[in-house]
Amino acid sequence: MPYFDAASAAPLHPVGRQALLAALDEGWADPARLHREGRRARLLLDAAREAAAEAVGCRPDELVFTPSGTHAVHSGVSGALAGRRRVGGRLVVSAVEHSSVLHAGQAHAAAGGTVTEVPVGRTGAVDPEAFAAELRGPDGGAGSGAGSGAGSGAAGSDVALACLQSANHEVGTEQPVAEVAEACRAAGVPLLVDAAQSLGWGPVPEGWSLLAASAHKWGGPAGVGLLAVRKGVRFAPQGPSDERESGRAPGFENLPAIVAAAASLRAVRAEAVAEGARLRALVDRIRARVPELVPDVEVVGDPVRRLPHLVTFSCLYVDGETLLSELDREGFSVSSGSSCTSSTLTPSHVLRAMGVLSEGNVRVSLPAGTTEADVDRFLAVLPGVVTGVRDRLGAGAPAPGGGEDLVVDALGKRCPLPVIELAKVIGTVRVGGTVTVLADDEAARLDIPAWCEMRAQEYVGATPSPRGGHAYVVRRLS
């Protein structure tokens, strides 16, 4: 039964499992104790730290283990912001960061700080120039930066910290980390890189000041994240602390899991080049074949500068939750950023920031070892599943005609129904006429313009509707 949701979590790597079992026997004691069990635990902890630091590309004393990637991000952001409080209160992040970064930003804003989101293009990547512009101070001047590195508070910028993921978790697009790191260096602003999705595939480009990652994303166990803080970066851990992990991650060390995490990282890195190339070819096949096999599909994310194992596409006239459960019945476990699968009824902030279709969204992320046959079977099954969902929703049968402008009332209807209604009637108005869709579903904001782009119709705009929601106006061009 193929599991295609490796970007959420992957099973523990066999090497990690073996290390975990050994460490359950040898590493259960408190590494802060002086007795032999404690000393043995300390040795294991030190060895794990050295292995992880080597994979990250930092000194062992720059790296601490945290209870999760989320904790690493939260501690990294709050500690770096507090360490540079005197420089300013502004946090600059890309608009497509993982929710843990955005939540840390919300907490910062709630405490009186400012958060600036750098927009992304249609592939999901930030523009390094645009990022650099946000690092300049309120007076528009860049920091002095000259050889100062991230530790110094460069004059002119009120930015305390910048955050950029190494690669996006929903669409796989790699971010221009090296370029942004250079801009940060020039502005004297430390850069935190969330490397959760990429660390198993290779080290992050040089230039970061802080780095966060999560073991269960690279085939390590749950319960382990890591936070590296370069020497010289001003860092003031927030909240209660103790003497463990250099005062940066309180609580008894989860040592067996830490040992397993380090062993897994080393193991996946040893396989990363070959396995990455293999999965990259499988993803290329999905990217090429899905639009051929399924009409009205948008494959999103950068086709080249991307994670090897991850691809995301969206299907018009389909709701994500039904699509997921139908694929699940066929034995395929995938994920979705569609609004219909979320309790908040809001489409994924990543797809929204990219301005791409969110309805019928599917994220496929292949775990190591995925076979060609698994992928082929997925490609064989997908078209029928999508057609089935569309048929049940009554999509795909536009009425003929050439009549007057129309108003479609889709208030109270959830994604993908507003778009389905639009698609049904567009052919009934004359070319040059308009369809106005009244909709209060959050996804319509994103999906109606995306539909227009995909179907070569003109998106005129939206105005608030007196009965709630918005009136979306679409002009028929063909």
Next chain:
Amino acid sequence: MPYFDAASAAPLHPVGRQALLAALDEGWADPARLHREGRRARLLLDAAREAAAEAVGCRPDELVFTPSGTHAVHSGVSGALAGRRRVGGRLVVSAVEHSSVLHAGQAHAAAGGTVTEVPVGRTGAVDPEAFAAELRGPDGGAGSGAGSGAGSGAAGSDVALACLQSANHEVGTEQPVAEVAEACRAAGVPLLVDAAQSLGWGPVPEGWSLLAASAHKWGGPAGVGLLAVRKGVRFAPQGPSDERESGRAPGFENLPAIVAAAASLRAVRAEAVAEGARLRALVDRIRARVPELVPDVEVVGDPVRRLPHLVTFSCLYVDGETLLSELDREGFSVSSGSSCTSSTLTPSHVLRAMGVLSEGNVRVSLPAGTTEADVDRFLAVLPGVVTGVRDRLGAGAPAPGGGEDLVVDALGKRCPLPVIELAKVIGTVRVGGTVTVLADDEAARLDIPAWCEMRAQEYVGATPSPRGGHAYVVRRLS
């Protein structure tokens, strides 16, 4: 090789290990996902929560899993304080709480709050009356409390939260939780009970509002704590959060470890009555035999109202670190609250609050399965080890005489040397005469008065010494 440091960490219970292995296979996926692996993980998480809630004595929706007991305490304290910010900013804790509670209190104080420490008696227990007195408002009036429970802000008290451990982690003394809970109820103040040391032995007495615990203390794995918050208790989680664990514990759930923690708790509880009685008898034997076998020893903590498996004693004229390493060479792993084993050179805050001797301190905490033979061998080895350390330090050979008052300069000398110097010369002054010890070691403050009490000499007092440290005056009585 007997390991006598179960209160620090215990090896994973065999049932927990089995559960962990099963959950590595079945529970590695994200329980928030809709696919079959996610649903399977969700089922395991729900079952673990139900089992843990039953052992704690709460509803499953009142309990969340955290990455450690320390995280449970930190989140519980900060969330409860924030939830009652309008009532007041005072936190009341016993003076012998675990460092995680004290660190949370320090963070509260740093943010402008107030922390009141309730002193303990010589056994380490708080007096419920004294605790209740601290819950009264600044006007001295008790809260209305009438049937209001902990959720309401009773008029008159500015106390936002009270914390009391179920039993002390260093000396084993049980706290009067039921009585203090009743006082809290009457004052309308929520009570957080840190049950880290006792939860494996049985449920906490009724009346708590919040409860924190740590799995690796009950034979569960590292990486899991639990926090229970009774319905109706005002609680506002602090820091960035996400949708996991009711918004109270951010980050990907450490599911295999959570499953193992719940399974271990159930397993140790099933064995608790029988194993507790057996270990209680072994500890009774240590409590009785150590003072018979080793001269100048103080066994501390309540002899009856105590954890079944834990006993602490202190040996005059011995430094804790040497004693620990000598016992380690003999194959016994124990712990110590002596200043000499701590990087801060400060004796354990618990021993200090109790006013008992800290030098040569040894904590013995027996894991389940400890045999009578292990304990007997410990009792056979201990006297020789203590004598060896004392001989090397030149203790135990007081000079004879009946001379004039003396001043001993022990400035710059670390524990236990100031006390050894004192003991050496006390016999040389006439009965009624004094010895003044100049010492700047932090432990002397505690250990010189404790020595006087143990040796029936009079502790006159201490005054700051012009050359740093203090001048401790002792009068020879016999």
